Amino acid sequence: MKPTILALLLAGAANAQQTVAPTPEPVGPARGDNVSEYNIVNSFETGYRWDSVGGNVDSYNSQVNYGNGLRLLSSFFSVNSRDGHGKFFDSIVLTTQGLGNDPYESATLRVEKNRVYRFDMNWRLNDYVNPGLVSAGQQSGNFLDTRYTSQDDDLTLFPQSKIKFFLGYSRSVQDGPELTAVGSLTGGTLPPDSVGFMSEREARNEYRVGNEFQVLGFTVNWMHGWEDFKEDFRAQAGTDANGNTIPSQLVNPYHGTSPYWRVGLFTNRKWYSLNGRFTYTGTQRAFVLQNTSLLGGPIVGLQDVTMGTGQRPVGTGNLTFSVFPTSKLTFTNSTAIYNVRSEGLSEFIQFNDATGGSVSQTFLYLGIRTLSNQTDLTYRAYKWLSFFGGYHYSDRLITAVLDSPTRYYQTSILNAGVFGVRIRPLQPLTISLSGEVGRANRPFATKSDKDYQALGARVQYKKKSLLLSAYSQSNYNNNSVTFTAFSSHARTYAANVSWMPLRWLSFNTDYSKMHLDTLGGIVFFDGGETPTNGYSLYISNLQTGNAGAHFTLGRRADLYLGYSHVQDTGDGRSNPYGTGFGTTIPAFQAAQTFPMKFQSPVGRFSVKINTRIRWNVGYQYYGYHEDFFTGQVTPDQAYRAHTGYTSVLWSF
Amino acid sequence: MKTLGGAFLFPLLFAALPALAQKDSASGFIDGDACKTCHADVWSKFYKNPHFKSVASGKETPEHTGCESCHGPGGAHVAAHGGKTTIVAFSQLEPKQILDNCLRCHANTLSRANIRTSSHTEAGVACTSCHSIHKSPAPKFLLADKQTDLCYSCHADVRSQFSMPFKHRVNEGAMTCTDCHNPHGAFQPTWRNGERPRMMQSAMANEEPCLKCHEETRGPFVYEHPPVRIEGCEMCHYPHGSANSRLLRRPVVFTMCLECHNGAPGFSRTGQGDPVPPQFHDLRSPRFQNCTNCHSHIHGSNQDAFFLK
Numbered sequence A: 001m002k003p004t005i006l007a008l009l010l011a012g013a014a015n016a017q018q019t020v021a022p023t024p025e026p027v028g029p030a031r032g033d034n035v036s037e038y039n040i041v042n043s044f045e046t047g048y049r050w051d052s053v054g055g056n057v058d059s060y061n062s063q064v065n066y067g068n069g070l071r072l073l074s075s076f077f078s079v080n081s082r083d084g085h086g087k088f089f090d091s092i093v094l095t096t097q098g099l100g101n102d103p104y105e106s107a108t109l110r111v112e113k114n115r116v117y118r119f120d121m122n123w124r125l126n127d128y129v130n131p132g133l134v135s136a137g138q139q140s141g142n143f144l145d146t147r148y149t150s151q152d153d154d155l156t157l158f159p160q161s162k163i164k165f166f167l168g169y170s171r172s173v174q175d176g177p178e179l180t181a182v183g184s185l186t187g188g189t190l191p192p193d194s195v196g197f198m199s200e201r202e203a204r205n206e207y208r209v210g211n212e213f214q215v216l217g218f219t220v221n222w223m224h225g226w227e228d229f230k231e232d233f234r235a236q237a238g239t240d241a242n243g244n245t246i247p248s249q250l251v252n253p254y255h256g257t258s259p260y261w262r263v264g265l266f267t268n269r270k271w272y273s274l275n276g277r278f279t280y281t282g283t284q285r286a287f288v289l290q291n292t293s294l295l296g297g298p299i300v301g302l303q304d305v306t307m308g309t310g311q312r313p314v315g316t317g318n319l320t321f322s323v324f325p326t327s328k329l330t331f332t333n334s335t336a337i338y339n340v341r342s343e344g345l346s347e348f349i350q351f352n353d354a355t356g357g358s359v360s361q362t363f364l365y366l367g368i369r370t371l372s373n374q375t376d377l378t379y380r381a382y383k384w385l386s387f388f389g390g391y392h393y394s395d396r397l398i399t400a401v402l403d404s405p406t407r408y409y410q411t412s413i414l415n416a417g418v419f420g421v422r423i424r425p426l427q428p429l430t431i432s433l434s435g436e437v438g439r440a441n442r443p444f445a446t447k448s449d450k451d452y453q454a455l456g457a458r459v460q461y462k463k464k465s466l467l468l469s470a471y472s473q474s475n476y477n478n479n480s481v482t483f484t485a486f487s488s489h490a491r492t493y494a495a496n497v498s499w500m501p502l503r504w505l506s507f508n509t510d511y512s513k514m515h516l517d518t519l520g521g522i523v524f525f526d527g528g529e530t531p532t533n534g535y536s537l538y539i540s541n542l543q544t545g546n547a548g549a550h551f552t553l554g555r556r557a558d559l560y561l562g563y564s565h566v567q568d569t570g571d572g573r574s575n576p577y578g579t580g581f582g583t584t585i586p587a588f589q590a591a592q593t594f595p596m597k598f599q600s601p602v603g604r605f606s607v608k609i610n611t612r613i614r615w616n617v618g619y620q621y622y623g624y625h626e627d628f629f630t631g632q633v634t635p636d637q638a639y640r641a642h643t644g645y646t647s648v649l650w651s652f
Numbered sequence B: 001m002k003t004l005g006g007a008f009l010f011p012l013l014f015a016a017l018p019a020l021a022q023k024d025s026a027s028g029f030i031d032g033d034a035c036k037t038c039h040a041d042v043w044s045k046f047y048k049n050p051h052f053k054s055v056a057s058g059k060e061t062p063e064h065t066g067c068e069s070c071h072g073p074g075g076a077h078v079a080a081h082g083g084k085t086t087i088v089a090f091s092q093l094e095p096k097q098i099l100d101n102c103l104r105c106h107a108n109t110l111s112r113a114n115i116r117t118s119s120h121t122e123a124g125v126a127c128t129s130c131h132s133i134h135k136s137p138a139p140k141f142l143l144a145d146k147q148t149d150l151c152y153s154c155h156a157d158v159r160s161q162f163s164m165p166f167k168h169r170v171n172e173g174a175m176t177c178t179d180c181h182n183p184h185g186a187f188q189p190t191w192r193n194g195e196r197p198r199m200m201q202s203a204m205a206n207e208e209p210c211l212k213c214h215e216e217t218r219g220p221f222v223y224e225h226p227p228v229r230i231e232g233c234e235m236c237h238y239p240h241g242s243a244n245s246r247l248l249r250r251p252v253v254f255t256m257c258l259e260c261h262n263g264a265p266g267f268s269r270t271g272q273g274d275p276v277p278p279q280f281h282d283l284r285s286p287r288f289q290n291c292t293n294c295h296s297h298i299h300g301s302n303q304d305a306f307f308l309k
Helices: A003-014 A057-063 B002-020 B040-048 B052-057 B066-071 B075-079 B095-106 B147-154 B156-161 B226-230 B253-260
Strands: A033-035 A038-055 A069-081 A091-099 A104-113 A117-130 A144-157 A164-181 A195-215 A218-235 A249-251 A254-268 A272-292 A302-326 A329-352 A365-382 A385-401 A407-426 A429-440 A451-463 A466-478 A486-502 A505-524 A532-553 A557-568 A596-608 A613-626 A639-651
Touching: A038 A057, A038 A613, A057 A117, A057 A613, A057 A639, A069 A639, A069 B040, A164 A218, A365 A407, A365 B226, A385 B226, A466 B147, A466 B156, A486 B156, A505 B156, A505 B253, A532 B156, A532 B253, B040 B052, B052 B066, B066 B095, B147 B156
Parallel strands: none
Antiparallel strands: A033 A038, A038 A069, A038 A639, A069 A091, A091 A104, A104 A117, A117 A144, A144 A164, A164 A195, A195 A218, A218 A249, A218 A254, A249 A272, A254 A272, A272 A302, A302 A329, A329 A365, A365 A385, A385 A407, A407 A429, A429 A451, A451 A466, A466 A486, A486 A505, A505 A532, A532 A557, A557 A596, A596 A613, A613 A639
């Protein structure tokens, strides 16, 4: 293998993924076998993955979820026509990962015949345990499995011709729990024990057909698609999987379709480029909810039926015009428009077996129209120096109907300026400085951007196998009104070193610190009838470090050692009920900061048995700990997990 | 014996190169045959390269065929017996020149319609920064490395976010960066106020890419939670990774909700402020601190104005 290829692969290994398996090191150069007019390359890694978890297993399953068992950890299969004139195909490439019950599985397939067709398939599965309740330090129901699978299939006919045709089909299915209320409202409140996890199934099917052709110097690309969606939810009265009482029966199908059109046209010329994209999506959905409490439970004798249809047409348009009057100057103007409205009909009927009755509900109208325009100018004064600046304008109109016929309108106008400079004083050294300052006259929410500024800097030095980079970004936003104040300060610093000093040694390390302090006014009740005004000051100092080193030991063995550490030191207090913020001590101090630690050292040893077989063994530890919530009052979410694998990688 | 044979054959081949280069002396194109002599290592595997299509086709013009489609006419290069100054050598080109070269064939793709003005191009990131044409270890797209590692090499802060305990499963291989981002430059976003973020893939109606997988949040709902539509998912979630469950921006739910639901005038769709929780919500009771326990359909509901089901 040429040293450059080896360096490339090993640099990748040093910069490798956090998970211990599959093994990234190849057995050797993939020459493959020639069969007839084709070359076939085949490799697969099969092995056993194990785990041993202490502490909160549900928490582990929510965050990591690797288990025990035999796996096809990865595989690669390719067939290539050696003259490019295969009878039915010229190339097949198939890759898989994690098949055989890993929680994260995927497969990709590409089959193509030059000039005739290209078929792409991408399948994946994501299996995790749903983190039910989401408050730090409280009972978290990490006990229900959620499985998401998706598959995308795309066929392109005549991919190298000036007239192409596209056909596509996508499907995704999600099975898992959904938290919902199954009782009926009484005086606007839910009865106790009426909220729980129920099984839900969502399915999406999308069909696409499109075409691309060239006319008058423009490439025109259009696509028409239909996306069918259905969500089915059913709760039978009785007890759920955890023994909790389900007091009523609930059936809640939610089905619909979203036909859409997308048209794009674009041209790239020497001194200008012009492109546009226009879409229209007309989502329609219908729903029914039948909630019966006749079978017993906190509220007996009520039956609710809600039904209706909704429409959500969305029209969007983008038009971008760029001019390159000289090789040094680029002028770009981009306009985008977005128009969406949610509207429909709905009816709510409540039967009371004692009194009878029927109530209607109104589908609340919500419309958003956004028109934005950006003008940017880039000037490359020298090869080593360039400037850019721009002005961005946006006008957003929100229309809402809550209680017909009253319509509420609000318009928000955003003016923003961007600027920056890029310097390359030496060939391998690049320095970028950028900034954005914006003002919105009417932010939608207290947390929305109002008076904001974003400043960034990036320095990168790249020479041969050495990469040094540093990055800094600050995002400040101030959105204060007379009643309350909101300010958010986020600063991120990151640095990265990646180097392969020797053919047998490469390493990669990075560090990042993300600081966030957010001050916001909150209003709450503490049992009395008078609301309490207070402030929420959330402070997070999140530090992350990753380090990995790859050693090639002799001609046959590879060793990878890595360590990942995530720690939020919060605001520095030592207990959840610390000294508080200034003179206005927050009422919920324990919620203002969340010190935690998550670490994951990893080691992998791999030996090349011969030119076709490699044996691998690896170990990875996961440790999670919340500093303030260690089980005295509530279940401890901490866990310690030892995971590992051993495998054999075969290559042909 | 091999060495001896090589010692004789190599000068002979070298001497014959100018003769091989006579195919189209006017334009300088030599039909690529001579390239195989010195660059045998590249040629021997070139049939696996997507660019081999241009050779296999047999119908492309010389400037769109094989080696010379990217490296330009090879006549002078052969006549000079090699050298980086006699041919288009990508290692010697400026990023913009590399882009121009690649776009001669790759411009006619909708996903690359904005590549000339993308943030990557403006920052001097050339095609060959991420793609390795002759030595790609990746199964598709001639990537110079595994996709996530390529992105992480410049975006260390993003790598840190995917190291969090709660994250989209990118490091685990279940997702890739390009599921949500378009590294070749995207159309201007239309969600939020039409400002950041940029370089985003978009769902079918130029909406946030989150909707591609989280279809159940698309709506329409009888009762929309307006921030979801107006400010987008990032109002409450970190898209990459978070120290908090469900990628939330706060570890405890009620603080996040109450930062908006404080009645401050001028906000919300009515301009009268987001409603304050009614008085039976004793926020000191754990029951009421997990707002989404009861308000479980927080992205929108067809049944209940308070998103209870």
